[in-house]
Amino acid sequence: MTSGHDGLTDADRTHMRRALSLARRGWGRVHPNPMVGCVIVRDQEVVGEGWHREWGGPHAEVMALAEAGAAARGATAFVSLEPCRHMGKTGACTAALQEAGIRRVVFGAADPGRESGGGARELRSAGVEVLGPVLTPREGRRENPAFFHTDQVRPWTALKLAVSLDGGIAAAEGERTTVSGPEVGRRVQELRAGFDAIMVGARTARVDDPLLTVRGLVEPRVPPRRVVLDGRGTLEIGARLLSEGDGVVQLVTTEAAEPRWARRMEDAGARVLTVEGSDGRVEPAAALRALRSDGVEALLCEGGGVVASALLSLGLVDRLYLAVAPHFLGPDAVPAFPRVEGGGRWEMAGDPEALGRDVWLTLDREG
Numbered sequence: 001m002t003s004g005h006d007g008l009t010d011a012d013r014t015h016m017r018r019a020l021s022l023a024r025r026g027w028g029r030v031h032p033n034p035m036v037g038c039v040i041v042r043d044q045e046v047v048g049e050g051w052h053r054e055w056g057g058p059h060a061e062v063m064a065l066a067e068a069g070a071a072a073r074g075a076t077a078f079v080s081l082e083p084c085r086h087m088g089k090t091g092a093c094t095a096a097l098q099e100a101g102i103r104r105v106v107f108g109a110a111d112p113g114r115e116s117g118g119g120a121r122e123l124r125s126a127g128v129e130v131l132g133p134v135l136t137p138r139e140g141r142r143e144n145p146a147f148f149h150t151d152q153v154r155p156w157t158a159l160k161l162a163v164s165l166d167g168g169i170a171a172a173e174g175e176r177t178t179v180s181g182p183e184v185g186r187r188v189q190e191l192r193a194g195f196d197a198i199m200v201g202a203r204t205a206r207v208d209d210p211l212l213t214v215r216g217l218v219e220p221r222v223p224p225r226r227v228v229l230d231g232r233g234t235l236e237i238g239a240r241l242l243s244e245g246d247g248v249v250q251l252v253t254t255e256a257a258e259p260r261w262a263r264r265m266e267d268a269g270a271r272v273l274t275v276e277g278s279d280g281r282v283e284p285a286a287a288l289r290a291l292r293s294d295g296v297e298a299l300l301c302e303g304g305g306v307v308a309s310a311l312l313s314l315g316l317v318d319r320l321y322l323a324v325a326p327h328f329l330g331p332d333a334v335p336a337f338p339r340v341e342g343g344g345r346w347e348m349a350g351d352p353e354a355l356g357r358d359v360w361l362t363l364d365r366e367g
């Protein structure tokens with residue numbers, strides 16, 4: 001066993017990776033709580049595993065301790081997040097770990113919460129050996145970006161785009177093009193489950209007529225809202241999302257839209273938010289502000305190109321999910337990033353993944 005500069009052995013690192021992957025099972029179910037995983041190891045043997053499964057439900061440590069039972073005495077707990085020390089919807093994990101006789105705790109990210117944070121200090125002063133945070137702040141944020149996004153002005157914002165090798169999102173203006181394969185479609189369904197809202201531009205809403213619902217393996221605890229940026233009020237009453245699917249429909253528009261249109265949409269069950277805009281175009285930052293103050297903490301934008309490049313140019317995108325398809329769309333294609341000035345620099349937030357014939361990339365904005 002080698003011990004790195006962070007004091008972790010190879011075995012420790014393996015257990016922490018496992019805790020992180022258990023945590024991810026909470027996707028769609030625990031938001032806006034963080035996803036947390038825990039592994040309990042005694043004499044090099046895993047005796048308990050757990051993760052935070054459901055918002056308001058038992059924390060990861062409690063689940064893992066229940067599985068470990070008496071074997072937890074003298075054991076090490078690997079937790080992806082600093083154990084909480086507060087009495088929240090459930091008891092404090094610091095107390096649960098001590099009662100179970102855990103001797104050592106290795107944790108991933110520090111808990112920034114005012115009440116929940118500080119568990120490490122508490123455990124240390126109670127004589128438990130504590131190692132952590134063992135993830136860099138960047139690594140910690142990557143796992144639970146919305147939880148660590150403290151900005152009250154706009155949501156943590158992700159942009160998903162399916163692009164061709166030559167950077168196109170559709171074969172031609174106004175055309176619906178299938179760019180990526182069914183595996184990407186399934187991934188997007190899973191992805192949607194972890195967001196408060198899914199957003200597209202009016203043009204995409206018209207051309208693709210999407211439902212913007214979650215229809216994958218992960219059933220979201222709360223069906224995300226379905227948001228259309230529609231500055232001029234062009235969505236028609238026949239749009240599928242108005243009559244089909246779960247999730248509040250929220251239309252973000254400007255003064256340029258006809259009041260009659262807004263009334264029609266509201267009669268069809270949609271909510272209409274009017275924000276600043278220019279030339280009949282919603283001001284993206286204003287839309288994001290309005291959504292944030294209306295309770296959206298994590299927002300997934302799925303295009304199209306105009307909205308995507310506006311968000312990117314304005315530095316409003318925190319994460320990019322790119323599905324790159326192995327073909328060219330040619331010179332008439334609608335570019336994914338028409339004019340991105342000051343679009344920032346991006347870094348990989350995980351390994352590229354092969355999804356069918358496509359490549360799935362997750363990138364976080366640097367800085």
Ligand code: AOF
Nearest residue numbers: 036052059060083084088089090113116
């Ligand atoms: C842990 N283990 O598995 C989780 C933690 O509302 P509550 O009572 O469920 O508390 C939520 C807060 O607790 C959350 O904001 C975060 O600070 C921490 N989450 N802590 O020790 C867990 N999910």
Ligand code: ZN
Nearest residue numbers: 059083084093
């Ligand atoms: Zn806890």
